[in-house]
Amino acid sequence: MTGTTDTLTAAAALALGDDALVLSHRLGEWAGSAPVLEEEVALANIALDLLGQARVLLSLVGDEDELAYLREERSFRNSQLVEQPNGDFAHTIARQLYFSTYQHLLYGRLATGDGPFAGLAAKAVKEVAYHQDHAEHWTLRLGDGTTESHQRMQRACDALWRYTGELFQPVEGLDLDLPALETAWLDSVTDVLGRATLTVPSGPRTGAWSAGAGRQGLHTESFGRMLAEMQHLHRSHPGATW
Amino acid sequence: MVTMTALEEELSRIAGSVPDPELPVLTLEELGVMRGVQVLGPGRVEVSLTPTYTGCPAIEAMASDIERALHEHGVPDVTVVTVLAPAWSTDDISEEGRRKLTEFGIAPPRPQGPAGGPVPLTLAIRCPHCGSTDTELLSRFSSTACKALRRCTACREPFDHFKEL
Structure with a gap:
């Protein structure tokens, strides 16, 4: 990586890097409490992939540790979807389905051409394909499972729906055909939900208060608590090493 | 070069x-x-x-x-x-590497060509212990991100599969 990232590239790297970092931390919160051992390992592995992406992206902006551990809430540029609490397992899977579908399409587009993210995107798109595969299989299993699992999966899809519009708001520094990305995302999610016997949520995908807000540094209530936990050790013991 | x-x-x-x-x-x-x-x-x-x-x-x-x-x-x-580009692929593992993986008890990745990502389960994955192709997926992620956990339905042994990337 060169030390002279231009301002627009840095802005985009911060948004995409924060998405990866924050979702990585959320998934890491499942360690020790996932429903089965295999899922514990799966969620931790997905978190690790995302952390690797975050490290590459944040290193384009500045010092990765300072960016992760010493920024205030308002300085984070992640979308509000990824900061949503894990909820029950269905909520985590719905968040994974929405986000991995988006990220797979996004990296697929960034991988073509010779933009500043092409190298990372070409690599990460292959990893994210497994994240998407994982989310799809669980959506099918829960949606087309028992009455209880179906209800919970539907509730989770409905609850997170309002955060999905933000993913297709313009990101400073990224030159993308967002309407095409959004259409492809809707087609893919609609297909999976249909096969899972779930109903595509009917509510709005953005609220007046939430449209694009995470990318501008406005976050939901639970994000502050998540950051407090994530940053606590580094802030209490600056420079601590193993 | x-x-x-x-x-x-x-x-x-x-x-x-x-x-x-x-x-x-x-x-x-x-x-x-x-x-x-x-x-x-x-x-x-x-x-x-x-x-x-x-x-x-x-x-x-x-x-x-x-x-x-x-x-x-x-x-x-x-x-x-x-260096990240060009991205590493499991196709970059040598023939000798694949043979050693099998010996070590890990099913090697299947060759995949240019598309990448999850491979449709058409090619059988062989149990590294008994050689049976009758194996099933237990989890897409195993002890490390690069492996999936499978079980052989013939000898009942679980094993790691170096999954295609």
């Missing part, structure tokens, strides 16, 4: 023979993560390495193992740089 000098080839062989920290039966050369060795000046060498997965934690151990191996060979100044 940049042509290497005889010295670079020798150093490349030494760096490439370092075992993978997580799969010590494989060398870094067999894993396909070595991207080049360049002599920058007297006693100054740069080694390029590519990670298997973007977040692979083994890359730091690989870098320090390479540094140690080259120091022992009398190179005082070793830098290991990480």
